[in-house]
Amino acid sequence: MRYLRDSTGIPNRVRNIDVFNNFYFLVKAIINKGVIINMEKQVREVQPRQKFTEAVVRKLIRKNRRYYHVDSEVIGLRVYVDMAGQKTFHLSRYVKGLGNIRTKLGTFPEMTLAGARKLAKKYKSLSTLGKDPKVEADKEKSIHKTLGETVEEYIKKKMTLNTKNIKDQVKFMRGFYLGETTDADLTKYWNANERILSIKDKTIPELDEDFLVDAHKSLTDNRGRYVANRYIAKLRMLINWEIRREKYAGKNPIVVIKSDNLYWNEEEKDHLDFYSSKSMTKIIAAALKLSKDWKKRVVCYAILAALYCGGRCKSEVFNLTWSQIDFEKKLIKYSKTKTGRGVRPITDTMVAHLRQIQKWRSEKGTASPFYFGPKDARHDYIFPNWMYGKNKMTKRGVKKCKLLHVFEVKKTWDEIIKLAGVERRDLKSLRHTFATFCVTKNVPLRMIQKYLMHKTIKTTEVYAAASDELIITENEKVTEAFEEIINAA
Numbered sequence: 001m002r003y004l005r006d007s008t009g010i011p012n013r014v015r016n017i018d019v020f021n022n023f024y025f026l027v028k029a030i031i032n033k034g035v036i037i038n039m040e041k042q043v044r045e046v047q048p049r050q051k052f053t054e055a056v057v058r059k060l061i062r063k064n065r066r067y068y069h070v071d072s073e074v075i076g077l078r079v080y081v082d083m084a085g086q087k088t089f090h091l092s093r094y095v096k097g098l099g100n101i102r103t104k105l106g107t108f109p110e111m112t113l114a115g116a117r118k119l120a121k122k123y124k125s126l127s128t129l130g131k132d133p134k135v136e137a138d139k140e141k142s143i144h145k146t147l148g149e150t151v152e153e154y155i156k157k158k159m160t161l162n163t164k165n166i167k168d169q170v171k172f173m174r175g176f177y178l179g180e181t182t183d184a185d186l187t188k189y190w191n192a193n194e195r196i197l198s199i200k201d202k203t204i205p206e207l208d209e210d211f212l213v214d215a216h217k218s219l220t221d222n223r224g225r226y227v228a229n230r231y232i233a234k235l236r237m238l239i240n241w242e243i244r245r246e247k248y249a250g251k252n253p254i255v256v257i258k259s260d261n262l263y264w265n266e267e268e269k270d271h272l273d274f275y276s277s278k279s280m281t282k283i284i285a286a287a288l289k290l291s292k293d294w295k296k297r298v299v300c301y302a303i304l305a306a307l308y309c310g311g312r313c314k315s316e317v318f319n320l321t322w323s324q325i326d327f328e329k330k331l332i333k334y335s336k337t338k339t340g341r342g343v344r345p346i347t348d349t350m351v352a353h354l355r356q357i358q359k360w361r362s363e364k365g366t367a368s369p370f371y372f373g374p375k376d377a378r379h380d381y382i383f384p385n386w387m388y389g390k391n392k393m394t395k396r397g398v399k400k401c402k403l404l405h406v407f408e409v410k411k412t413w414d415e416i417i418k419l420a421g422v423e424r425r426d427l428k429s430l431r432h433t434f435a436t437f438c439v440t441k442n443v444p445l446r447m448i449q450k451y452l453m454h455k456t457i458k459t460t461e462v463y464a465a466a467s468d469e470l471i472i473t474e475n476e477k478v479t480e481a482f483e484e485i486i487n488a489a
Contacts (some may be wrong), residue, residue, distance in 0.1 A: 052079065054113050060087060077120045079108065089116035091123050145247075147207075148200035150238055151177045158241075169234075176231055189222055204239055207253045226426075274432040277440070279422045280307070286420035290412070295386070298369050299412040301357060302383040303430070308350040310434035310451045313427045316344075319405040320382045325354060334453075342453050357382060381405050435460070 049072040050056070060069065062085035071077040076093045089105040103123060105116050151173050159170045175181035179190050179197045190197045196215045199207070212232065219228035235254060242248040275283065284304065291300035302318050309332070311317040316334065324333050330351060332344045360370040369386045378384035383406040392401045409427070417424050431452070438448045449460040 052077070052113055057087060057108055057113060061085070071117075074117050074120050074124075076124065077117060089113075089120075091120045093124060146201050146203055147235075147238070148178055150204075150242060151200070154238055154241060172230070173234060176227075177235075186223075193218055193222075204242065204248055204253065205250060207235075207239075209253070212254065273425055273429045274436045275422065275425070275429065277437065279420070280433060280437065282420040282422055283307070283416060286416045290416055290419060294369050296412050296415075297360075298383050298386060298406050299409045300416070301353070302406050303409060303413060303416065303427075305350065305353060305383070306427070306430045307434060308353055309344065309346050310431050310438075311344065312431060313409075318383055318407070318409070321380045322382060323380055325382075327351065327354075344453055345447075345450055354382070378404050 049070045051073055052069070052071045056069075057079055060079065060081050062081060062083060064083060066080065066082050068078045068080040068090075071079070076091050078090045078092055080088050080090055082088075087108040089108065089111060091103045091105055092100065093103075094100050105111060105119050105123075108116075111119075155170055155173065159166050171181075175183065175186055178200050181187060181190075196218055199211075199215070202211075212235075216228045216232055219231055232254060236252060239248065239252045239254065243252060284307070287300045287304050291297045303313075305311075305320075306313045306317045309317065311332075320332070325331075326333065330346050330348075332346055334342055334344065357370055363371055370382075370384065372378045372384055378388055381404055385401065385403050385406050387401045388404055390401055392399060413427055414424070435448055435452055438451065439445075445457060445460050449457055452460060454460050
């Protein structure tokens with residue numbers, strides 16, 4: 001009998017025998033050295049079925065290997081004992097279309113034997129319908145998961161970037177949902193409102209309308225409307241996150257509740273928080289009058305700048321630098337804003353405003369708080385902080401001022417409002433006032449969008465719909481037109 005030979009000239013039959021022999025001796029050598037052991041016995045030791053009792057489960061001892069016992073009353077129910085001695089209930093079941101499925105039910109003694117049997121029977125009935133008991137177990141677990149656990153999980157999985165925005169969100173969620181804060185005022189508030197802080201121990205189904213409405217009202221009265229709405233918005237986001245992951249099967253309780261019960265009414269909406277043209281005149285006059293005090297001059301002109309350009313006070317106006325200003329093209333360049341990088345066109349009024357500050361910047365002495373030498377860190381800031389490096393009083397004591405740009409403007413803003421004799425509104429109303437003023441003067445929405453640096457025109461359209469002043473102005477025009485027709489008749 002002849003055998004085929006390979007490229008080496010060795011018959012294939014001989015080569016196959018050699019490979020087999022080499023493999024045999026290799027396995028034998030490893031076994032003799034004890035490297036390969038019985039993996040089945042290492043992982044678990046199978047015991048015969050027996051009827052479980054609380055006493056039987058409690059007496060199970062730990063061994064140097066993991067093993068399990070099988071219940072004779074509920075087929076498929078097992079109790080596993082690991083090498084640390086921890087005992088867990090599992091359900092092993094064949095599911096049509098999915099194969100053999102093992103589902104963890106709970107840990108003993110936190111889960112009782114009666115509870116494990118009840119849950120095992122429930123999942124067995126689901127498996128007959130072709131449903132995965134593991135998925136159903138996750139849903140069941142989520143019903144009992146507290147909001148505090150959801151917040152911790154969300155922060156761990158989603159809040160991973162080390163950015164200022166992420167840090168702010170984490171700080172807010174830990175402070176308002178978990179009560180973890182270094183803010184003395186917030187700590188004082190939680191001490192007086194333990195019921196609202198109890199949200200961290202509540203499950204999603206327990207967030208009823210009464211609780212949410214009370215929480216919103218309490219936060220509005222104590223921390224302001226913006227904080228209260230942010231609290232509800234973040235909470236809604238967290239629950240939606242659980243729903244998207246199929247960790248919660250119910251409806252979002254915040255979506256179900258009518259917005260009127262949680263948020264301000266449409267007529268009180270934030271975008272309507274603006275000053276009329278008459279009030280604007282009074283505010284400008286008051287700010288100019290107050291700016292005669294050189295210690296308040298920087299703040300006054302910073303507030304006026306916010307009114308003249310429609311920028312966000314804290315992030316886009318108060319920390320402006322001269323290197324961002326292009327006087328020739330009448331633009332402000334931003335490397336980073338709320339909506340990303342971009343440029344903002346500025347009006348001639350704003351340009352004149354900045355030229356005046358430039359003039360003061362060239363002057364030396366205490367009469368010009370805008371002047372700081374080229375070697376000073378504040379030199380490039382349009383609205384420099386004249387207190388930089390000095391001690392200032394805070395709620396927590398005396399601290400050295402480290403900000404290069406103007407800050408703590410609310411006190412001066414209150415003085416301006418009092419002097420002008422107008423209603424007190426938040427500083428961000430200056431931005432809304434600018435937008436509404438542009439609408440009343442028939443400035444195209446696309447141009448207003450550029451001024452405000454909105455990503456979409458829809459955001460800008462809110463101001464057009466919100467302007468009662470525009471309605472009044474246009475109504476007067478229509479009335480005049482009708483009067484002309486009537487007089488001509």
